[in-house]
Amino acid sequence: MTAPPDRRAFLGVLGGLSLIGAGGPDRPSTRSRPAELQSDFLFDDGLVYLQTGSLGPTPRPVIDRVMEVWRELERNPVSYGYGSLETAQDDVRQTAAAFLGCGKDEIVLTSSTTEGMNWVAQGLHLKPGDRVLTTDQEHPGGRSCWDYLVRTAGVILDEVRIPPDLHDAAEIVDRFSRAIKPDTRVLSFSHLLTSTGLRMPVAELSALARARGAVSVVDAAQAAGGIQVNVKALGADVYVTSGHKWLLAPKGTGILYLREGLGARVDPIALQAGRVSYSGSSGVRNIPGLIGLGASLDYLTGKGPAATEAHNLSLRSRLYAALADVPRLTVVSAPAGPLASPLLTYTLPADVPSDRLYRQLYERHRVVVKVVPGQWLNGNRISTHLFNSEADVDALVAALRRELA
Ligand SMILES: Cc1ncc(COP(=O)(O)O)c(C=O)c1O
Numbered sequence: 001m002t003a004p005p006d007r008r009a010f011l012g013v014l015g016g017l018s019l020i021g022a023g024g025p026d027r028p029s030t031r032s033r034p035a036e037l038q039s040d041f042l043f044d045d046g047l048v049y050l051q052t053g054s055l056g057p058t059p060r061p062v063i064d065r066v067m068e069v070w071r072e073l074e075r076n077p078v079s080y081g082y083g084s085l086e087t088a089q090d091d092v093r094q095t096a097a098a099f100l101g102c103g104k105d106e107i108v109l110t111s112s113t114t115e116g117m118n119w120v121a122q123g124l125h126l127k128p129g130d131r132v133l134t135t136d137q138e139h140p141g142g143r144s145c146w147d148y149l150v151r152t153a154g155v156i157l158d159e160v161r162i163p164p165d166l167h168d169a170a171e172i173v174d175r176f177s178r179a180i181k182p183d184t185r186v187l188s189f190s191h192l193l194t195s196t197g198l199r200m201p202v203a204e205l206s207a208l209a210r211a212r213g214a215v216s217v218v219d220a221a222q223a224a225g226g227i228q229v230n231v232k233a234l235g236a237d238v239y240v241t242s243g244h245k246w247l248l249a250p251k252g253t254g255i256l257y258l259r260e261g262l263g264a265r266v267d268p269i270a271l272q273a274g275r276v277s278y279s280g281s282s283g284v285r286n287i288p289g290l291i292g293l294g295a296s297l298d299y300l301t302g303k304g305p306a307a308t309e310a311h312n313l314s315l316r317s318r319l320y321a322a323l324a325d326v327p328r329l330t331v332v333s334a335p336a337g338p339l340a341s342p343l344l345t346y347t348l349p350a351d352v353p354s355d356r357l358y359r360q361l362y363e364r365h366r367v368v369v370k371v372v373p374g375q376w377l378n379g380n381r382i383s384t385h386l387f388n389s390e391a392d393v394d395a396l397v398a399a400l401r402r403e404l405a
Contacts, residue, residue, distance in 0.1 A: 041387050048367040048392045052383040053194070053222055053343055056248045058292070059299055059387075066250055066292035073287055082278075085287050090277045092294035096255045099297045099305075100239070101230035108256040109277045109290050113221035114141035116240035116256035120217055121145030123268030124186065128154025132186040133179055133214075135160045137376065139194040142219030142240075146188060158184070162193065164332040164347070164377060167339055169201040176205055180212050187216050191223035191239075195376040196333050197343025199227075206235040215265060221245055224255070226312055226342045226385060228305040231257050238266065243289075246342075246385060249296035250289040300386075308386045312342035315384035315393050319344055322397040328352060328404040332377065345372055347379040354378050357403060365399035 040059040043049055049057060058066075069088070073080050093107040100107070110116040122145070126132070132146045136159045149155035160175045176187065187209040191202055202218055209216035217238040223229060225246030231239045236259070243253030258266050258275075273279035277290060300308065317336050323329065329346040348354055354371045358380060361367040370381040382396065 037387050044366075046366050048365070048395045050382045050384065050388065050392065050396060051368045051370050052226070052246055052248075052385045053197075053381060054245070054370055054383075055251065056225070056245045056385065057387065058244075058248055058250055058296065062248065062250070062292050062295040062299055065295040066288045069291045070288040081284070081287055085291065086278050088294075089285065089287050089290045092290055092297075093275075093277060095294045095297045099229075099301060100224065100255070100257055101232050102257055103260065105275065106231075106257055106260050108258065108271065108275045109285065109293070110240075110254035110256050111252045111286065112141070112244070112254045113219060113240050113242040114144075116254055117142050117145045117217070117219060119256065119268040119270050120238050120240065120258075120266050121149055123266040123271065124215065125267065126153060126155045126185055129156065129183055130186075131156045131158055131181055131184045132188055133158045133160065133176065133184050134188045135162050135190070135193075137162050137193045137195045137198075138188070138190060138219065139221065141221060142188065142190060146186075156183070160189075162198070164196050164345070167198070167334040169204065169339060173201055173204045173208060177208055180208070180214070184212065184214050187214050189218065191218050191220040191229075191234075192227070192341045192343055194222055195372055195381075196345045197222070197341040197381065198334055199339045199341045202234045202236055206237065209237070210235070215262070222341070222343060225300055225308075226383070227309045231259075237262050243293040243296065247293070247296050247300065248385075250286070250292040252286055253289050253293040255293075303386055309342075311386055312384050312388075313340065315388055315390065316340065316342050316344050316382075318390060319382060319384065319393045319397070322393065323400070326397060326400050326404060329379075329400065332379065342384045343381055344384075345377070345379050345381045347377045350378065352378075352404070354380050360403045361396070361399050364403070365395065367396050367399050369396070 041057050073085055094104045096107045097104045126149055132155060146157050150157050158179055160179050187205055189200055192199055206216040215237045218236040220239050220241040224241040239257040241255050243249030244251040270282050272281040278285055320331060323331050323346060329348055331346045333344045334340050358369055358371045361369055372379045372381050
């Protein structure tokens with residue numbers, strides 16, 4: 001993909017100077033992000049990255065730590081890999097536990113949300129006729145494990161519909177409550193919907209699951225890192241997330257939380273030899289990547305999860321307000337309040353395909369957004385994270401105005 005000539009040339013002139021607040025046609029805002037964050041990220045010059053929900057950028061201190069560990073590992077792979085670095089890798093479980101508000105024994109390191117979900121689905125040992133209740137908005141990474149059990153184990157999958165304009169937590173809980181059947185063993189739902197960013201009422205749904213004797217499984221791929229998370233306050237039985245999105249960790253890392261009280265109810269093959277990060281049943285892991293995950297958690301802890309969430313939501317509110325005046329698009333995400341998150345989605349009319357607009361935004365303006373899969377809607381999703389600035393939001397809005405005029 002090539003840079004748009006006008007913008008690239010404009011930014012090229014500025015060279016290594018701070019681009020934020022530089023003004024120019026695509027950058028009306030003068031507010032800059034903190035200087036230390038500028039140098040922490042390795043984005044191409046002039047890139048406005050609003051796609052953390054698919055893959056987050058890893059900051060320089062984390063990359064440095066990964067490379068340091070990798071070099072050390074290769075000096076004597078067996079001695080370090082099964083020695084000091086294996087210990088350091090397992091210590092990441094403690095860091096993850098502190099970050100999510102639980103105990104180390106409740107944490108398993110994985111390679112992704114999808115892997116965590118697969119382990120959970122397999123480890124529940126559901127029987128023919130057992131039911132799983134999910135939503136119609138789940139990402140394949142949180143859904144295909146249940147589809148597999150439908151195909152291979154006689155499990156029945158029920159779906160709660162959550163239309164994009166449903167912005168009512170009580171109504172969502174009510175829909176779940178009405179859809180639970182005597183054989184429902186699992187409630188499986190996202191913390192933040194991948195389609196619209198809707199913040200699901202996890203605490204209420206987890207309480208509902210518990211009251212009906214079901215296990216609550218939360219796909220938190222879009223949540224941890226972008227918003228503050230305390231798994232005990234949420235009350236979920238299982239909480240699954242990726243390192244490589246909002247946690248800004250190396251690609252191919254993830255965290256799985258299994259509530260202590262679950263006991264052996266989730267008992268997958270991979271954990272037969274225990275939850276330590278390396279075991280006979282898990283096999284060798286991505287040692288530098290997982291230690292890098294620990295470094296990312298330290299990085300985010302240093303920034304402050306509450307401050308990060310506040311920053312992300314304030315950018316999202318700025319975007320929400322600005323998009324009200326942009327022609328031809330409609331914001332479908334919830335307004336500011338308990339259901340809002342750092343993800344925001346707008347829909348487009350049928351004559352503006354979202355993948356075409358996505359290409360125009362990137363190729364002409366160097367703004368990266370997501371194309372929401374067409375089974376949900378014709379639109380784009382925007383992610384705002386700690387490295388983004390008001391100028392980034394304003395650049396997107398200016399680009400949209402031009403493309404949709
Ligand atoms: C809600 C949700 N679940 C799961 C995934 C898959 O994540 P991973 O590729 O880390 O397994 C995504 C990715 O976008 C997602 O949005």
